[in-house]
Amino acid sequence: MIARRWGAVAVSAVLAMPLGAQPIRSEAPTASPLAVRIVPLEATVNGLKVGTWTFVERQGQLFVGKDALDEWRLEMRPGTQPIAVRGAEYWPLDSVPGFSFKVNYSQQSVEINFAPEAFAATRLAQPQVATRLSPVLTSFFVNYDLNLQATKVRDTQTVNNLGALVELGTSGRWGVLTSSHVGRDLSHSKALDSGWLRLETTFTRHMPEINRTLRIGDSATVPGLWGSSVYFGGVQFGTNYTLSPGLITQPLPLVSGVSAAPSTVQLYVNDVLRKTTDVPAGPFVIENFNEPMGSGEAKLVVRDILGRETVIVQRYFTSGQLLAPSLSDWNVAAGSLRRGIGLTSNEYGPGFASGTWRRGLTNLVTVEARGEFTADTQTAGVGLLAGLPFDFLGRAALAGSTASRRGSGQRWLVGAERQWTDSAVFFQATGASRDFVELGRPIPSKLEWAASAARDLGALGRVGFNLVGVERFEAPSITTASAQWSKRLPKNSWLNVNLSRAMRGSSASMLGVSVTIPLDQQRVVDTAVNAHKGGTDFYASATSNSSIDLDFGWRVLGGRINDEAHAEAGLYYGGQYGRVYSDLSASGNQQTIRGGATGGIAWADGHTFFTKRVDQSFVIAEVKGYGDVGVGLGSYPTTKTNADGIALVPYVSPYQANQVRLNANDLPLSAEVESIEQVVVPAWRSAVKAQFAVRSGKAALIKVEFDDAQAAPAGAVLAIEGDKEEFYVARKGEAYVTGLQPSNVVKLTWKNRACSFQVKLPAAANDEVLRLGPYRCMGVAR
Structure with missing residues (x-):
């Protein structure tokens, strides 16, 4: 059994006498009885007091038990052997690099020092907090955006157009089902095609325990490095690391x-x-x-307990586009192109299947493979993301396709980018042969390329440049x-200048200058001048945005656009x-x-709510019996409970801990x-319940007297029959x-x-604290 710490001085004095060593196994050398003694000492290791430990001293050497080595985080040289003393193993400290010691027997203490590299490394990382999902309520919701517009064009009649965008949805433990629809010209003005169209219908089931998502219905493919994202109807399944908000997928x-x-260590990143x-x-x-993303400089300032300071400077490079080593990200889809x-509501094209797979090989290399298949075409390719010298992130991809009617084709892609703290550069080019085919792009571009650069000039502002080119086979x-x-500019104002020119394909140019001036109470003034081939546009606008304290907003605009006078105005109001x-x-x-309204209607836990759009998760907060209590x-x-003590709290983040809190002043x-406060962790677009337990009833200051008509003594305990709460009598028997x-x-x-x-409470008792009594307590002696 390993040695334990010593707690009593008397025992330590006895054990400090010479003892006979006993072997515990054949491979452990046996210590000489006359040269060994066990000594409890208060230890200080590299300046830090670590408590009292049992040491074995033999011929000027110190030995300790394995538990001391583990707690002190020491690593011994390979091949070190222990000695056996009284059935326990003790290890030589001189096998640890940099070992030196000084024993003070009069104070029963020892000062020990080791080389810094003798200690096991300490890893400091932000903890990943595991969250447990709150129980999901079955819910139904409707989101709506209604719009009525009246338009008059010069000498024509006024055209009235009623439009609507509606989303129907339901959620539960099984997942989320949504269907969106658009209604056009519901007023039947005959100026437009009228009627309802279905947009998307999708069933989504997230599996946060394994970071997977299943979608059935309308969705979009994952493009990868060289593909295109296309709408389709079918099935999609793959990884989804956003279901674990604390999970970091990029290399650290x-x-x-x-x-x-x-x-004490202070970490500075870019100062x-x-x-x-x-x-x-x-x-x-x-x-x-x-x-921050990109490259930069990390500086460590290490200050020890003696005040000595060491500064360590290291470069770092990271990118959110890379995957951590051994981490895979994949997605498969099959269905018909939308x-x-x-x-139209239900027009689908040919069937297809596609898949994308990415994996981090090292901190600097992520590889990718992707394939797309239809009855007539097969397309496959590979891609690479890699950290390059000088902290550049490079990308490359190569794909090939075969089609029954067009033969074989190829596509390639290369690019590089870098981000500094004050600047960034980017370049990418991709090209394809005429016969290359991929989903969503029946006719490829011969060459597409883009380059950009931006730099912060300090007091001179920030400048950026962009160059884009497209070469096509048929255009x-x-x-x-x-x-x-x-x-x-002064007072947080900004001056922006934009210049653009088409150098091939047309000769159009445009110069724009704008000034933004923020005012108090969420108000902003903008002025802009845009000069282009067709003339010069200029306008000034003022906007008052809604804020936490004010739900009302407005905007006005006036100027000259498209060579004629132009004016705009708007009023907005947002509430719960x-x-x-x-x-x-x-x-x-x-x-x-134009006028309109947006909002949502939700049903959950047997209650119906008119609320803001239900685009995220929401909470049903219950403070039973207490209405008009603020909850947020x-x-x-952000809202208040109704007469039954129920409220809906919208815009709750899924798969994260959300603090739902009452306004105590309203109680x-x-x-x-x-x-x-209640902490909830909802699933995506689902409803959860936060139930606040409130002990109801009135409050009163009750005075009690004993048989002798004197106040009950302080410390006596009162309790209401059927209630577990207890209340202590204070001064004056109250x-x-x-x-x-x-x-x-x-x-x-x-x-x-x-x-x-x-x-018994008075009939008119209200929320004020009452004074009741005195009440006579019979049969209790003082």
Whole structure:
């Protein structure tokens, strides 16, 4: 059995006498009886007190048990053998690099030092907090966007158009089913095709325990490096790491150092303090320190307990496009291509199957494979993302296709990018042969390329350049260039200048200058001038955005656009039931007025709610019997309970811990809540319940007297019959009692004796604290 710490000085004095060593197994050398003694000493390791431990001293050498080595995080040289003393193993400390010691027998202490590399490395990482999903309620919801527009064009009649965008949905433990529809010209103005069209119908089941998602119905394919995303109807299944919000899929840069003694470490990333932590002696590694994307510089300032300071500077590189080593991301889909979405309800094309697979090989290399297959075509390709010298991220892909009518074709892609703290560059080019086919692109482009660069100039602002070109087999080629410059002005105002020119395909140019001036109370003023081939447009606008304290907003705009005077105005109001809006625009040829409303209707837990759009998860909060109580996420109430104490809290983040909190100021003094905060973890677009247990009843200050007509002593205990809460009598025989009903039996206990008396509240009792009594407690001695 391994040695334990010693706790008593008397015992340690006896055991400090010479003892005979006993072998515990044949491979452990036996110590000489006359040269060995066991000594309990208070140890200090590299300046840190670690408590009292049992040491074995033999011929000037110190030995300790394995539990001490483990707790001190020491690593011995390979091949080190222990000695056996009184049935326990002790290991030589001189087998640890850098070992030195000084024993003070008069104080029963020892100071020990080791080389920093003798300690096991300490890894410092942000903990991944596991969240357990809250029980999901079966719910139904409807989202709507209604729009009525009246338009008059010069000498024609006014055209009225009623439109609607509606989404129907239901969710439960089994998943989420949604179907969206658009209604056009429901007023039958005959200016447009009228009627309803189906947009998308999809069943979605997320599996956060394995980070997988299944979709059945209308969806879109995952394109990969070289493919295109296309709408289809069918089945899709694959990984979905967003179901674990704390999971980091990209490679983690590591920042490491060594401390000779317990130290405080400050981590600076690009000269910004990101983390301060304490580390023990030895090597340490800091990972997952919320670094910005791209490349940068990490600086460690290590300050030990003696005040000595060491600075370590390291470069780092990371990208969210890379996958961590051994992590795979994949997706498969099969179905029929969707055609005319938004124009027809149920038009589907030929069947297909596709799959994309990505895997991180190292911190700097991620590979990809993708295939697309139809009855007439087969397309497959591979891709590569890699960290390049000078902190560039490179990408390359190569794909080939065969088609029964077009033969074989090829496509390639190359690119590179880099991000600095104050600048970024990007380049990508892709090309294809005429006979290359892929889903969603029946006719490929011969060559597409894009390049951009941006740099922060400090006080001079920020400048950016873009160059884009497209060469096509069947149409003229196009090349455009643009430049942007922005500068921050006093009082958080901004000046923006944009210049663009088509250098091939056409000769159009445009120059735009705008100034944005923020004012108080969420108000912003914008002015802009745009010069182009057709003339010069200029306008000024003012906007008042809604805020937490004000749900009302407005905007006005005036100027000259398309060579004629133009004006716009709008009013907006948003509340807990949705949003209403109205807009007016007028120019020389056309006048339009528009009004509408957006919102949602939800049913869950037997209640119906009119609310904002149900685009995310939501919570049914219950404070039973207490109406008009503010409820929200965090410290800001977003809604209030109805007369039954029920409220719907929208916009709750899925698969994350959300704090649903009551506004305690809205509760009466007599209400006792176990906690004003409940933590919920909902599934995607689902409903969960946050039930706040409130102990109802009135509160009163009750005075009690004993048989002698004197106040009951302090410390006596009162309890309402049928209620587990207890209340203590304070001075003057008074106790503050809550949870009182119109009629109560109150029990007093004192020195193992008890009495009961009846307490009835006045008929007009309200939330004010009442003073009741005195009540006589019979049969209890003082």
